Structure formats: structure tokens, C-alpha cells
Amino acid sequence: MSNVQTILIKSNDAQVAEIASTALNEAEGYRLMFCDDDRAAMRRLDEVHVNLMLYDYQASVSDDESALIRCRLAYPSCARITLFDAAVEAEGVGATDRAAAFVFLKKPVNAAQLRLATKRALEQVELSRRHRILTRELKLSVDDDLFTGRLTSSVQGGYSQFERLVFVSAKMADLVEEARIAAKTNMPVLIQGDTGTGKELLARAIHFNSQRRNSPMHVQNCGGIADVVLQSELFGHVRGAFPGAISDRLGLFRAADGGTIFLDEISEISAQFQVALLRFLQEGEVKPLGSDEMLHSNVRIIAASNKSIEGMVEQGRFRRDLFYRLRGFQLQVPTLAERPEDIPLLTQFFVEKYAGVVGRRVLGVTTDALRRLEAYPFPGNVRELENEVQRMVAVAEQGGYIAWRHLSERISRIPIREEGTGGFVPVGSTLKDMVESLERAIVAQALDRSHWNQSKVAQDLGLSRVGLANKIKRYDLTRKKR
Ligand SMILES: Nc1ncnc2c1ncn2[C@@H]1O[C@H](COP(=O)(O)OP(=O)(O)OP(=O)(O)O)[C@@H](O)[C@H]1O
Ligand SMILES: [Mg+2]
Known part of the structure; x- marks a missing residue:
């Protein structure tokens, strides 16, 4: 990925455009796009991957029509900086706050101040991006160990974006390479x-x-x-x-x-x-x-x-x-069915997108639901997946995971290959309960398989003997009599 940072400047003030052009020049890796009004700015946000929006606040624009507010909801990882005149200072500060913008600057804008604020805002975005990826890796590795024992290595290595095209598959990478040329x-x-x-x-x-x-x-x-x-x-x-x-x-x-x-x-x-x-x-x-x-x-x-x-x-x-x-x-x-490895990442991408739009907190998608999505052929391709995720986000519980029961019927009916944990579907409504139900099943299975050779099981599962004994006690496991 290139290091060019795309900055969208929403202003109909020629002076702002001029100062921005001098303060943020291409040589420093900035790519500037200018829009006169909120509608044009919203369109740009939808079309292009924007890293930062410089928003000239106007009191006449309501929150509903505001590209600034929409940016916060739909593209939270796009940094925002507001500008306004002293005459509308109180409203401008309010809007800055509602949009969770990085900082506001008063007009006339000082070029050095703008340059510095931009740099800091972009640094902050990069830090939180890294934080998100690390958290996701951590979560994935935990999920993988516990739920499936299978590595989705492609997602762990980070992912690629070409504007708003999201993918991990080699097929899409090849296509994007050609498209770049x-x-x-x-x-x-x-x-x-x-x-x-x-x-x-x-x-x-x-x-x-x-x-x-x-x-x-x-x-x-x-x-x-x-x-x-x-x-x-x-x-x-x-x-x-x-x-x-x-x-x-x-x-x-x-x-x-x-x-x-x-x-x-x-x-x-x-x-x-x-x-x-x-x-x-x-x-x-x-x-x-x-x-x-x-x-x-x-x-x-x-x-x-x-x-x-x-x-x-x-x-x-x-x-x-x-x-x-x-x-x-x-x-x-390529069709989505030709590159199912893009499904988890696209799902994640759309979950974030729609959760942001409707202001709902979704923790993620359970492995079980994800495996069904991966197995579904998606005749309507990415658009169908996007619609499905939008629907799932709408029906998911606030602060919960998207699970099997949230899938539309045609997808929830998809059979998945049983592997690893024997197609075990965790029970319980909280993550903790589900993880525990799974842990119990794994320990019980391992014990059965080894005819209750506890030292072997402890070694296989990477537990101490005492640790295993504690789990046996906690989960109330007993040896089946044959
Ligand atoms: N790789 C991708 N990453 C993120 N979003 C995607 C990707 N591919 C498609 N989409 C989204 O899926 C939807 C459909 O994409 P688009 O309209 O570009 O498809 P299309 O091939 O032009 O479809 P049609 O043939 O029906 O016109 C859009 O909302 C688009 O943003
Ligand atoms: Mg089209």
C-alpha cells in the first residue's frame, strides 16, 4: 500500500483551499480533493478511501445533511478536523464535539497550524488502526484455538485495500495489480x-x-x-x-x-x-x-x-x-464463490460499516456463522453478502455477536463440514459461557480418546496435571463406563 494520504477538503472558501494547497502539498505525500458542499463530500467519502476530512463548518447545514457527522458514523477511521469563523464559534465547537473530530481550527487558518494538526490527526488514525488490527489478531487467534483449531492465516497477515476494494485473495490481488497498471x-x-x-x-x-x-x-x-x-x-x-x-x-x-x-x-x-x-x-x-x-x-x-x-x-x-x-x-x-477466502474479511468490513451507520455495537461474527457464510455460493456476489450483513447487523443484539441464528434462512441451512471440534455448536448467550461450553467439550473428548490417561491429556492440551484436574472438577467430568 502506498503512503499517500488522501485529504478531502469541504469548503467553499477560496482562502481555505489556497492555504490547504500550500500547507499540505503533494511532495509530502498528501493527495488533496476539494468539494464545495456536503453532498459532494458525502459522495467522495463513499467513492474514495479518505484518510482525513478538513471540514469548513457552516451553521446552515443540519446534522442530518452534514458530511462531518456522516463521516463519523460511516467512516469512523477517517480523521476529521473542523474549521470555522469566530462568528459561529459556539455551534462549530458543538459540531466538532458531536462528530468526534480531532481538533478545530479558527479561520483564517494558519498554514503551520494546519500542517501540524493534520500530521497529528493522521498519526492518531494510524495508531488506532494498528491497535484494531492487533486486537483482531489476538481475538482471531483466541477464537481459532478454541473454536476450530484452524488458522485463518490470510486475515492475520493484514489485508489489502485498493480505494474501497477490500480483499485478501490472490485472485483479487492479481486483478488489482492489473488495474493499477x-x-x-x-x-x-x-x-x-x-x-x-x-x-x-x-x-x-x-x-x-x-x-x-x-x-x-x-x-x-x-x-x-x-x-x-x-x-x-x-x-x-x-x-x-x-x-x-x-x-x-x-x-x-x-x-x-x-x-x-x-x-x-x-x-x-x-x-x-x-x-x-x-x-x-x-x-x-x-x-x-x-x-x-x-x-x-x-x-x-x-x-x-x-x-x-x-x-x-x-x-x-x-x-x-x-x-x-x-x-x-x-x-x-472473479465471482465471490471463486474467492471464498475474501468472505471473512468482507464480512468484517461490512459489519463495521453498518454497525457504524446504525450506531450499534457488534463484537464480531461467531466462527459458526462465518463458516456458513463461507460455504454459501453467493449468486449475488459481494452485493448479496453486503445486504446479508446489513440485515444481520440490524437484527443482532446490541453489544453481542452475530451468530448462526441471525443468518437468513437460505444461508443458515447451509451444511458445513464438521472438523476439529466435531461441529460443536457452543451453548450459552455470553462469550464466556460459549467458550466454557466448548472447553468442556474439548477436555471431555480428549479424556475419552485417551481412556482417561490424564498425564497424556494434560500434555496434549498444554495443561499442567493440576490444571487438568481443576477443569475435570469444575466441569464435573466423569469417566463413562462401557
Ligand atoms: N472488494 C470489495 N470490497 C468492498 N466492497 C465491495 C467489494 N466488491 C463489491 N463491493 C460492494 O458491493 C456492492 C456491489 O458492487 P458494484 O456495484 O461495484 O458491483 P457491480 O459488479 O457493478 O454490480 P452490477 O453488475 O450488479 O452492476 C457495492 O456496494 C460495493 O461497494
Ligand atoms: Mg454495476
Whole structure:
């Protein structure tokens, strides 16, 4: 992972933008993104992995509409610093507190102070990130020993992120490697993969890792939309080009000049539109509907499809020349079933995300529930997993674990291979009770297996003889008579 820190600056104050640009420059590893208002800031937070938000507080924005408050709930690990005028100091301090921001700065902002506050806030985020990972490792190693005896080594070694793409699988790592290379170029990218595998997220990641990141990425869905509408959306039209075209319209291709256009469901475009798109890809030419004028635009095309374009080419339903042009880079996103090792981490990621959104404390997911999630084929891929986790978080008890009983029926029915503890399902409602019930079962099993050879069992389980004797007494274990 690179050490670039992404900083989102929400302000419509030119002075703030200027001071931030000088105080936090790229040479020091900062990547700055600017947004005028809360809505744009929220969109950015959803799209990009932001490390710190610099938030220019405005009294007119309510908590519900505030990107600052939303950031705290949905992306708690994104650091927050607020700025405000002396005139709204009391409200500004209140909002800073409600959003658990790192610190507030009064305007006009002092560059040196901003630089230092940013540095400290990011250090704090890094420390708590490490703390979280260590805690999780500890918890996992404890769980693994006690519940399954199986190591989920992939999670323990930390994990990878490409923008908001979360994964541990080698398949995704390879894909992201290719995507990084694609991001550095201006070539078109064709992303294929089943529904819900993360094609759009990957497209955003490519955009935000490209030179175009400070220009917009526009999304156009090409499915279920009349040809003339699609053409006018993308290429624009002149007044009177078709009934209802009452004024000129600037198409996305020109509006997004310098940026990226994401064409979703590219398989659905008409033969006529295929020609227009090909012309754009070959010559960079854009001809608005009803106009004779050829305009030019410099946008990068990323197209996605959940149907195989190659197959459509074979059937004569998609132009071969267009297919070749589109796949400057051709990326195939694997289904979730092809990379089940991503399921535990994605689950954890979504648990944190939704627990944050609804303000609920969830301690984690029990191994038993997790194993069922891992065994389920997820025809709807990551989106289906995300929806499932969102639902589970909603039905879980405050401060508890997400367990088997919280899974939807279709997943809870999934049989899992019995291993290690013989498919033992711990009883009890608190973790302590469950752990104890399991410990009792393990000790009893080991004793039975060795025909109550206590020294052997003590040695196998890494206990002292006295320790074992105490457990036998505590759990009231007796030798079965045959
Ligand atoms: N690797 C991932 N890490 C985190 N979130 C992911 C990942 N992959 C997908 N998601 C999430 O899953 C959901 C579906 O992803 P996305 O919309 O990118 O899929 P898609 O392939 O475009 O689906 P469709 O073909 O149905 O349009 C989104 O909410 C996205 O944020
Ligand atoms: Mg999509």
C-alpha cells in the first residue's frame, strides 16, 4: 500500500483551499480533493478511501445533511478536523464535539497550524488502526484455538485495500495489480464480471488512481434506455435535434472533459451507438445530435458488462472492432464463490460499516456463522453478502455477536463440514459461557480418546496435571463406563 494520504477538503472558501494547497502539498505525500458542499463530500467519502476530512463548518447545514457527522458514523477511521469563523464559534465547537473530530481550527487558518494538526490527526488514525488490527489478531487467534483449531492465516497477515476494494485473495490481488497498471494509462478499460462482483467499485478505484482523479468520473448506465436519449446524454444535442430538444445540451463526453466516463452495461448499446462510440474511441470525436460540427473531448472510457462481450462478438451482436478498442485493458472480476477466502474479511468490513451507520455495537461474527457464510455460493456476489450483513447487523443484539441464528434462512441451512471440534455448536448467550461450553467439550473428548490417561491429556492440551484436574472438577467430568 502506498503512503499517500488522501485529504478531502469541504469548503467553499477560496482562502481555505489556497492555504490547504500550500500547507499540505503533494511532495509530502498528501493527495488533496476539494468539494464545495456536503453532498459532494458525502459522495467522495463513499467513492474514495479518505484518510482525513478538513471540514469548513457552516451553521446552515443540519446534522442530518452534514458530511462531518456522516463521516463519523460511516467512516469512523477517517480523521476529521473542523474549521470555522469566530462568528459561529459556539455551534462549530458543538459540531466538532458531536462528530468526534480531532481538533478545530479558527479561520483564517494558519498554514503551520494546519500542517501540524493534520500530521497529528493522521498519526492518531494510524495508531488506532494498528491497535484494531492487533486486537483482531489476538481475538482471531483466541477464537481459532478454541473454536476450530484452524488458522485463518490470510486475515492475520493484514489485508489489502485498493480505494474501497477490500480483499485478501490472490485472485483479487492479481486483478488489482492489473488495474493499477491500467490506471496509469489513458487506455480504455473493459471490466467484466457477474452481477455484484464490484465492477463499478473497481472502475472508481481506477479513476481515483489515475491522473484524472481531480476531474469527475461520470457514470452512464447503457441498459434499458432509448438510443436517442443515450446519444444525447453522452454526445449532447442541439436545439430541435428531436422532438423535445428545446435547448442545446452539453453531453457527458464534453462535460467530463479531462475525466472518466464509466459506461455500465455496455452490452446493451445499439448498433448505431456502437458506431458513434467507435468513432469517439478512434478519433476522440464527438458529434452532438442534430449538429454537423465535430467536437473533441479527452475522456477516458471504462466500460463494464456482466455478459461476455466476446460471446456477443461471436454471435455478431457486438462489433469486433469496437470490442478491440474497448479492451485496452480487459479485466475480469472473479465471482465471490471463486474467492471464498475474501468472505471473512468482507464480512468484517461490512459489519463495521453498518454497525457504524446504525450506531450499534457488534463484537464480531461467531466462527459458526462465518463458516456458513463461507460455504454459501453467493449468486449475488459481494452485493448479496453486503445486504446479508446489513440485515444481520440490524437484527443482532446490541453489544453481542452475530451468530448462526441471525443468518437468513437460505444461508443458515447451509451444511458445513464438521472438523476439529466435531461441529460443536457452543451453548450459552455470553462469550464466556460459549467458550466454557466448548472447553468442556474439548477436555471431555480428549479424556475419552485417551481412556482417561490424564498425564497424556494434560500434555496434549498444554495443561499442567493440576490444571487438568481443576477443569475435570469444575466441569464435573466423569469417566463413562462401557
Ligand atoms: N472488494 C470489495 N470490497 C468492498 N466492497 C465491495 C467489494 N466488491 C463489491 N463491493 C460492494 O458491493 C456492492 C456491489 O458492487 P458494484 O456495484 O461495484 O458491483 P457491480 O459488479 O457493478 O454490480 P452490477 O453488475 O450488479 O452492476 C457495492 O456496494 C460495493 O461497494
Ligand atoms: Mg454495476
